[in-house]
Amino acid sequence: MAVTESLHEVERPAAFWSALAELLGDRLSRRAADREAHGHDESWHPAVPPEAVAHVRSTEEVAAVVRLCAAHGVPVIPFGAGTSFEGHVAALRGGVSLDFSGMNRILEVRPADMDVTLEPGVTREQLNVALRDHGLFFPIDPGASATLGGMASTRASGTNAVRYGTMRDVVLALTVVLGDGQVIRTGGRARKSSAGYDLTRLFVGSEGTLGVITELTIRLFGVPDTISAAVCSFPSAAHAVDTVITVIQSGVPVARAEFLDAQAIGAVNRRSGSTLAERPTLFFEFHGTAAAVAEQAELVQAIAVDHDSGPFEWATRAEDRSRLWKARHEAYWAIVGSRPGARGWPTDVCVPLSRLAEAVVAARADLDQLPFPAAIVGHVGDGNFHCVLAIEPGSPEEIAAAEWLNVRLVARALAAGGTCTGEHGIGFGKLPFMVAEHGPAIAVMRAIKTALDPAGLLNPGKVVPPVGAVAPDFSKFKDVL
Amino acid sequence: MAVTESLHEVERPAAFWSALAELLGDRLSRRAADREAHGHDESWHPAVPPEAVAHVRSTEEVAAVVRLCAAHGVPVIPFGAGTSFEGHVAALRGGVSLDFSGMNRILEVRPADMDVTLEPGVTREQLNVALRDHGLFFPIDPGASATLGGMASTRASGTNAVRYGTMRDVVLALTVVLGDGQVIRTGGRARKSSAGYDLTRLFVGSEGTLGVITELTIRLFGVPDTISAAVCSFPSAAHAVDTVITVIQSGVPVARAEFLDAQAIGAVNRRSGSTLAERPTLFFEFHGTAAAVAEQAELVQAIAVDHDSGPFEWATRAEDRSRLWKARHEAYWAIVGSRPGARGWPTDVCVPLSRLAEAVVAARADLDQLPFPAAIVGHVGDGNFHCVLAIEPGSPEEIAAAEWLNVRLVARALAAGGTCTGEHGIGFGKLPFMVAEHGPAIAVMRAIKTALDPAGLLNPGKVVPPVGAVAPDFSKFKDVL
Numbered sequence: 001m002a003v004t005e006s007l008h009e010v011e012r013p014a015a016f017w018s019a020l021a022e023l024l025g026d027r028l029s030r031r032a033a034d035r036e037a038h039g040h041d042e043s044w045h046p047a048v049p050p051e052a053v054a055h056v057r058s059t060e061e062v063a064a065v066v067r068l069c070a071a072h073g074v075p076v077i078p079f080g081a082g083t084s085f086e087g088h089v090a091a092l093r094g095g096v097s098l099d100f101s102g103m104n105r106i107l108e109v110r111p112a113d114m115d116v117t118l119e120p121g122v123t124r125e126q127l128n129v130a131l132r133d134h135g136l137f138f139p140i141d142p143g144a145s146a147t148l149g150g151m152a153s154t155r156a157s158g159t160n161a162v163r164y165g166t167m168r169d170v171v172l173a174l175t176v177v178l179g180d181g182q183v184i185r186t187g188g189r190a191r192k193s194s195a196g197y198d199l200t201r202l203f204v205g206s207e208g209t210l211g212v213i214t215e216l217t218i219r220l221f222g223v224p225d226t227i228s229a230a231v232c233s234f235p236s237a238a239h240a241v242d243t244v245i246t247v248i249q250s251g252v253p254v255a256r257a258e259f260l261d262a263q264a265i266g267a268v269n270r271r272s273g274s275t276l277a278e279r280p281t282l283f284f285e286f287h288g289t290a291a292a293v294a295e296q297a298e299l300v301q302a303i304a305v306d307h308d309s310g311p312f313e314w315a316t317r318a319e320d321r322s323r324l325w326k327a328r329h330e331a332y333w334a335i336v337g338s339r340p341g342a343r344g345w346p347t348d349v350c351v352p353l354s355r356l357a358e359a360v361v362a363a364r365a366d367l368d369q370l371p372f373p374a375a376i377v378g379h380v381g382d383g384n385f386h387c388v389l390a391i392e393p394g395s396p397e398e399i400a401a402a403e404w405l406n407v408r409l410v411a412r413a414l415a416a417g418g419t420c421t422g423e424h425g426i427g428f429g430k431l432p433f434m435v436a437e438h439g440p441a442i443a444v445m446r447a448i449k450t451a452l453d454p455a456g457l458l459n460p461g462k463v464v465p466p467v468g469a470v471a472p473d474f475s476k477f478k479d480v481l
Numbered sequence: 482m483a484v485t486e487s488l489h490e491v492e493r494p495a496a497f498w499s500a501l502a503e504l505l506g507d508r509l510s511r512r513a514a515d516r517e518a519h520g521h522d523e524s525w526h527p528a529v530p531p532e533a534v535a536h537v538r539s540t541e542e543v544a545a546v547v548r549l550c551a552a553h554g555v556p557v558i559p560f561g562a563g564t565s566f567e568g569h570v571a572a573l574r575g576g577v578s579l580d581f582s583g584m585n586r587i588l589e590v591r592p593a594d595m596d597v598t599l600e601p602g603v604t605r606e607q608l609n610v611a612l613r614d615h616g617l618f619f620p621i622d623p624g625a626s627a628t629l630g631g632m633a634s635t636r637a638s639g640t641n642a643v644r645y646g647t648m649r650d651v652v653l654a655l656t657v658v659l660g661d662g663q664v665i666r667t668g669g670r671a672r673k674s675s676a677g678y679d680l681t682r683l684f685v686g687s688e689g690t691l692g693v694i695t696e697l698t699i700r701l702f703g704v705p706d707t708i709s710a711a712v713c714s715f716p717s718a719a720h721a722v723d724t725v726i727t728v729i730q731s732g733v734p735v736a737r738a739e740f741l742d743a744q745a746i747g748a749v750n751r752r753s754g755s756t757l758a759e760r761p762t763l764f765f766e767f768h769g770t771a772a773a774v775a776e777q778a779e780l781v782q783a784i785a786v787d788h789d790s791g792p793f794e795w796a797t798r799a800e801d802r803s804r805l806w807k808a809r810h811e812a813y814w815a816i817v818g819s820r821p822g823a824r825g826w827p828t829d830v831c832v833p834l835s836r837l838a839e840a841v842v843a844a845r846a847d848l849d850q851l852p853f854p855a856a857i858v859g860h861v862g863d864g865n866f867h868c869v870l871a872i873e874p875g876s877p878e879e880i881a882a883a884e885w886l887n888v889r890l891v892a893r894a895l896a897a898g899g900t901c902t903g904e905h906g907i908g909f910g911k912l913p914f915m916v917a918e919h920g921p922a923i924a925v926m927r928a929i930k931t932a933l934d935p936a937g938l939l940n941p942g943k944v945v946p947p948v949g950a951v952a953p954d955f956s957k958f959k960d961v962l
Contacts, residue, residue: 110835112726113834114729114834168679182921188898190833190864190865190899192636192831195906197687197929198636201679202683204679210678222730222732251703289776289780291773352596352671352672354591416670419674421676422674425675425676433676437669438665441666444667452928
C-alpha cells in the first residue's frame with residue numbers, strides 16, 4: 001500500500017495532544033501502523049494517514065474530541081470499517097481519525113415498530129445476527145461488512161435496494177455531533193413527518209463533512225416467509241439487462257436482480273470452483289409468501305425466456321442461497337484477485353433504466369481495450385453497475401487507462417441523465433465530477449458546508465469541490481456522447 | 482373568511498411595481514379579491530393577503546420576479562392550489578404571491594423509465610388523467626387535488642403512502658429558483674445516487690422557504706393488474722387500529738389502510754347517503770396480480786376476524802372503488818359541513834405504530850370533551866391520523882378549545898417518539914411545536930435558512946421558528962405524558 005503524506009505540515013501544540021490523551025487514555029493512538037491503517041479504504045487510492053486515531057466510546061466523548069479539535073483547528077475524520085472506495089477516510093489535511101469500532105452496541109430493537117437504535121460501529125452482519133430471533137432483518141447489503149455509520153454516511157445500498165431502498169430510505173433518526181461539538185438529534189421514530197427540513201436526509205450521504213453520526217435509528221423488515229433465488233445466463237449483456245428492465249417495468253417486486261458479465265463469472269468460477277456458464281448472467285432473489293414467490297418466479301422466467309435465457313438454476317434452501325450470494329459478493333475479490341498484487345478500482349455509475357443496456361454494452365467495449373483484467377457487476381434493477389478494474393497501483397500508465405475508462409463512463413452516465421456514483425459516494429476520488437453533475441447547485445452544497453463547518457475541519461477535502469473547480473472537458477470523449 | 486393585515490407596513494417604491502408590471506403585463510394582479518384569495522389556504526387560519534399576485538409562466542420568469550423582489554427587499558410566496566392546512570401561503574410580511582396555476586404543463590412522460598417531468602402547477606388529478614394511456618399512475622393521494630409543486634413543498638403523502646411512500650420518496654429531481662434568482666437543478670433521473678448532499682430531499686418539505694420549485698421529475702408506478710378494495714367495521718377504535726398494526730407487522734403489502742371513527746362514518750353517511758355501519762371502520766385497498774390480491778385479502782380478513790371485525794364489503798369494480806374512496810376523501814368535508822358556517826381544523830400527528838392505538842383512543846376521549854363536532858380519520862398504516870374539528874373561526878373559546886386539543890395531541894405524539902405533523906407541514910400553524918420536536922437541531926435548520934436566504938424573503942415566517950423561540954410548556958398536560 002503506497003502512503004502519501006497529507007497536505008498538513010503544521011505541528012500541533014503539545015497542549016492539544018496532552019488534552020486529547022487525558023480524554024482518551026490508551027484509546028488515543030499515534031502509532032504509525034494505526035495511522036496508516038486508518039488512512040486508506042479498500043480502493044486503489046493511496047493512504048493518507050491521520051495524525052492520530054481516537055478509539056471513541058460514546059456520543060459525549062466524540063463531542064469532547066470534536067470540541068478539542070475545533071479549538072485547535074484540527075480536522076476530524078470518521079472511520080467505520082474502512083470499506084469505502086473513494087478515499088473517504090484519507091486525512092487530506094491531517095487530523096484525528098475517529099474510530100467507531102468500539103461504539104458497536106445495538107441499543108434497542110423494537111419488533112412492534114420494526115426499527116432499531118444502534119451505535120455507528122455496528123456492522124450489518126452483526127445487526128442481522130442480532131435480529132434473527134426477532135423475525136426481522138436489515139436488507140441493505142453492499143457486500144462488505146460495512147458499519148451502519150459508514151453506510152449512512154455514504155448513502156450505501158447494494159443488492160437489495162431494488163426492493164427495499166437505500167440508506168436514504170431506511171434511516172429514521174440520527175444523533176449527530178456538529179463541528180462545534182454540539183449534539184443534535186434529527187428525525188424521529190414516526191414513519192413519516194413533514195416537520196421542517198429533512199436533516200436526516202441531509203446528513204445521510206454527507207460523508208462526515210457536515211457532522212459526525214454517533215447514533216442511528218433504522219427501519220427493519222420482516223423476514224419473508226419464503227425466499228427463493230435463481231441464476232440464469234444469456235447470449236449477451238443486452239439480453240440480460242433487457243430482461244431486468246422488463247421485469248421492473250412489469251412491476252414484479254423482485255428482491256434482488258444482479259448482473260455479472262462473462263468475465264466476472266469466469267473470475268468467480270476460478271476463485272470458488274463453481275461451474276457457472278461463462279456468459280452474461282443474472283442472479284435473482286424473490287421474497288414473499290410461498291404463492292407470491294412462485295408467481296414472481298414464473299413471471300420472471302417467462303420474461304427471461306423471451307430474452308433467450310438459458311435454464312434457471314434454483315436455490316431455495318438457505319445454504320444453497322448463501323453459496324449463490326457468496327459467489328456474487330465475492331465477484332469483486334475474484335476479479336481483483338485474478339491478478340497477483342493488483343488493487344481494485346470499482347467504477348459506480350447509475351443511469352435511468354431505459355439507458356442501462358446501451359451503457360453496459362458500451363462499457364464492455366471500453367473494457368476490452370484496457371491493458372488489465374476488468375469485469376462488470378451490477379445492481380441492474382436500479383440502473384447501477386460497476387466495472388471492476390484490477391490495476392497495478394504503482395503504474396502511471398494503468399492509472400491513466402483506468403481514469404480514461406472512468407471519465408468515459410461518467411460522461412456517458414451524465415449525458416443519459418444519470419449519476420457518477422450510485423452508491424459508493426464522492427470521497428475525493430469522484431470530486432472532479434461534482435461540477436459536471438450538479439452545475440450551479442454546487443454553490444448550494446458549498447453554502448451548506450460553510451454554514452455548518454465554517455472552519456472546514458469536518459472530513460476536509462471530500463464531497464464539496466473547491467471554489468473555482470470546473471467540470472472535466474468531456475469534449476475529448478465525443479464518441480461517448 | 483377573516484382577513485388579517487400582514488405585518489408589512491412599508492410602501493414599495495413605484496419603480497418596483499412598474500418593473501414588475503413590465504415583466505408580467507396583465508398577469509400581475511393587485512386586485513383585492515385576488516390578493517385575498519391568495520392569502521389563505523383551506524384551513525381556519527385567517528387570510529393574510531399578499532401585496533400582489535404574479536401569474537408566472539416559466540422558470541425564467543420566476544427567476545426574474547425573484548431577482549426583482551430581492552433587489553427591493555420584497556418577500557415571495559409560492560402558491561399552488563391553496564389546499565394546505567397550516568397557513569403556508571399567508572403573506573406574513575407582505576410580498577408577492579407566485580401563482581403556479583399557469584405553469585401546469587406535463588413536459589415529458591417516459592414510460593420506459595417510469596418517470597415524468599412537469600411544471601409545479603400540474604395537479605395530481607390532471608397527472609393521473611394524462612398517465613392513463615401509458616399504463617402508469619402517480620399514487621400519492623392527499624385527497625385534495627393539490628398541485629405537485631405544493632405537494633413536494635409540504636412533503637405531502639396521503640392514503641397510498643403505506644405502500645408507495647411520500648413525496649420524499651418519489652421526487653427524483655427539481656429545478657429551483659434560489660433567493661437571488663439563480664436557477665439550479667437538484668438530483669437526476671437515476672433511481673439512486675450518492676453524489677453529494679441530497680438537495681432534492683432538502684427542498685422537498687421546505688415550503689418555499691429555501692427556494693422556489695419550478696420543475697419536478699417524479700417517479701411513477703405501473704397500474705396494478707388487479708385492484709380490490711374493502712370496508713369493514715370493528716367494535717372499537719383499538720380493535721381497528723390493532724388490526725392494521727398486525728397487518729403491517731405481517732408484511733402484507735396493503736396499498737391503503739385507512740381508519741374512520743364512528744363519528745366520521747356518521748358524517749359521511751349523512752353527506753353522501755351511504756349506509757355504512759356507524760362504528761370504527763377500516764378501508765383497505767390491495768394492488769397486485771389477481772393471485773397476490775386474493776392472497777393479501779385473505780390474510781387481512783383473517784387478521785381482522787381475529788380482532789372481532791364485522792364482515793368485509795368488497796369493491797372490485799372501478800366505479801364501486803371510486804365511490805368507496807370518494808366517501809373516504811369526503812370525510813373531511815362531511816365532518817366540517819355537518820355544522821353550518823364552520824371551518825375545518827385538521828390535526829396531523831404521526832406516531833410509531835406500536836403507540837398508535839393508545840394515541841387514537843386518547844384522542845377520541847379528548848374529542849368527546851370538545852364543544853363542537855370532531856371526528857378521527859387516519860392513514861393508520863403509517864401511524865398518522867387526523868382529528869377533524871368543525872370550529873366557528875370567529876369564536877375565541879372554540880379556538881382555545883381546539884388549541885387545547887392540538888397541544889395535547891402533539892405532546893402525546895412527541896412523548897411517543899412521533900411528530901407534530903405527518904404530512905401537512907409546518908406553515909406558521911405548527912411553528913410553536915418546532916423547538917419541542919427538534920430541540921438543538923433547530924439551530925441547524927436556521928443556519929441553512931440563513932445560508933440560502935440571508936435576507937429572509939422566501940416565504941418568511943414559515944418552518945423555522947424565530948431566534949429565541951422556546952418549546953410550549955407541556956407540563957400542564959401531565960396527564961397525557
